[in-house]
Amino acid sequence: MAAHPDTKIDCSKVYVKKSSFSNEQTGDFDGAFAFVPFQKGDLVEKGVMRRLPDGFDGNTCPYIFTWSEERPNKIWGMGSGCSPFFNTDREGKANTHMVRYYDEDRFEIFATRDIEKDEELTHTYVSLKWRTCFADINEIVHKDDP
Ligand SMILES: C[S@@+](CC[C@H](N)C(=O)[O-])C[C@H]1O[C@@H](n2cnc3c(N)ncnc32)[C@H](O)[C@@H]1O
Secondary structure, three states, rough: OOOOOOOOOOOOEEEEEOOOOOOOOEEOOEEEEOOEOOOOOEEEEOOOOOOOOOOOOEEEEHOOEEEOOOOOOOOEEOOOOHHHHHHHOOOOOOOOEEEEEHHHOOEEEEEEEEEEEOOOEOOOOOEEEEEEEEHHHHHOOOOOOO
């Protein structure tokens, strides 16, 4: 079924299930997957961001988004739809990219290459290299770096 033309949130082409990154060491966790094939440049999901209260420290919570370009970042956001479930991969390997419209508190996620149906979706977290709660996955994602 097509999404309503006025909707601000459309995650109808994405679904969430156990991540392909899960293994015996990590235990089970979830990830976002392609419900349909995408071509490079296609819109994968769009949605809205809700700002968290002043003083919230996103360094301790991996499920929320960096919502400014100021560093150190002080504004954090809660993303709609399947967006909180996208796992991460390194720059150049992630198959989607999130475009952030800070002034409008909304986002769009685009395919960075052709993506097969049922492939796990990833984007490179903008805070991957500096956010305290991502220290472990930053090492995992960049483990093959020279
Ligand atoms: C924004 S959440 C993604 C959704 C989360 N996997 C879940 O089940 O709710 C970020 C967390 O997912 C996990 N994660 C993300 N990318 C990963 C990766 N490439 N390898 C292992 N774990 C990853 C880490 O636990 C990270 O703190």
